[in-house]
Amino acid sequence: xxxxxxxLLDVKNLKKYYKDSSFSLFKNDHSVVKAVDDVSFTIAKGxxxxxxxxxxxxxxxxxxxxxxxxxxxxxxxxxxxKNIYQQSxxxxxxxxxxxxxxxxxxxxxxxxxxxxGDAIGEALLDHGxxxxxxxxxxxxxxxxxxxxxxxxxxxxxxxxxGGQRQRIGIARAIIMEPxxxxxxxxxxxxxxxxxxxxxxxxxxxxxKKHLTYLFISHDLSVVEHIASKVGVLYLGSxxxxxxxxxxxxxxxxxxxxxxxxxxxxxxxxxxRQRILLKGDIPxxxxxxxxxxxxTRCPWAIEKCKExxxxxxxxxxxxxxxxxxx
Ligand code: ADP
Ligand code: MG
Numbered sequence: 351x352x353x354x355x356x357x358l359l360d361v362k363n364l365k366k367y368y369k370d371s372s373f374s375l376f377k378n379d380h381s382v383v384k385a386v387d388d389v390s391f392t393i394a395k396g397x398x399x400x401x402x403x404x405x406x407x408x409x410x411x412x413x414x415x416x417x418x419x420x421x422x423x424x425x426x427x428x429x430x431x432k433n434i435y436q437q438s439x440x441x442x443x444x445x446x447x448x449x450x451x452x453x454x455x456x457x458x459x460x461x462x463x464x465x466x467g468d469a470i471g472e473a474l475l476d477h478g479x480x481x482x483x484x485x486x487x488x489x490x491x492x493x494x495x496x497x498x499x500x501x502x503x504x505x506x507x508x509x510x511x512g513g514q515r516q517r518i519g520i521a522r523a524i525i526m527e528p529x530x531x532x533x534x535x536x537x538x539x540x541x542x543x544x545x546x547x548x549x550x551x552x553x554x555x556x557x558k559k560h561l562t563y564l565f566i567s568h569d570l571s572v573v574e575h576i577a578s579k580v581g582v583l584y585l586g587s588x589x590x591x592x593x594x595x596x597x598x599x600x601x602x603x604x605x606x607x608x609x610x611x612x613x614x615x616x617x618x619x620x621x622r623q624r625i626l627l628k629g630d631i632p633x634x635x636x637x638x639x640x641x642x643x644x645t646r647c648p649w650a651i652e653k654c655k656e657x658x659x660x661x662x663x664x665x666x667x668x669x670x671x672x673x674x675x
Contacts, residue, residue: 361416362425368382530562
């Protein structure tokens, strides 16, 4: 998990704005939600970039944007040196094999009447890559790698537990032998004991198959286990970004510090001082002026209300957007 390898994915000044539909009462108010507001990051080959932030901070929008599952407002997504938003349909189709998505709830994307062996092999069949018997062989092989027993192949989705369903979701993604996987809250619906098993499966597969991940979670303790690099998102902007150790051992942004202070430490002899944030997340259609975080920041000064801080490199590869750092 190197931090210095060549970038597989380079996200440059990504912006995704939505017309705010929740304001339908005020028909003339064409307010805009800046779901992703000028976000840049790179992911090196074989690395896991953990994207964390509260609900509504723009994580899923970034996840969909980097796979071109949505249009973007501005910016670029460079994959292996090519801007995927400038690729032709056929180039994109070729790329689709290399990109895969793992969802929070794989059950919703599984047809209840399709046996899971067929569901796992579906994409191979669609791409016309292999014959039916070759596909069955490949499905059994991938099921084994993902911790599913061979007799599961002819069962239906409802016969599986949450953890097993996520194994099926992962099997569907990796059967295409992708280079890059976006996993959007893949363990958030699971019991904590099962979460660890699925995270270990992701780590295991990464080593075996040389995968690169964008791993999205609202839960810092999940990201801490898997990510080599971390980005902390607040209202569509990255507040802090760095290696896992930089962000977890030396958090510099008050928002990161507050999020971390809420994570329980397994060692009962160590106590973290809990930093309580004031108020709730602001309405993303009307974000605060200056630093978007100033309304909840315990340390905010006058300047924070007026001027948005830039994301600055404070030590090699450690970036923070805060006037006080
Ligand atoms: P997260 O995954 O971090 O919870 P999302 O990317 O889902 O955040 O959402 C970011 C913001 O964009 C939220 O304010 C959300 O309401 C808004 N949003 C997301 N999808 C749409 C959409 N299709 N239309 C309008 N607004 C959207
Ligand atoms: Mg989401």
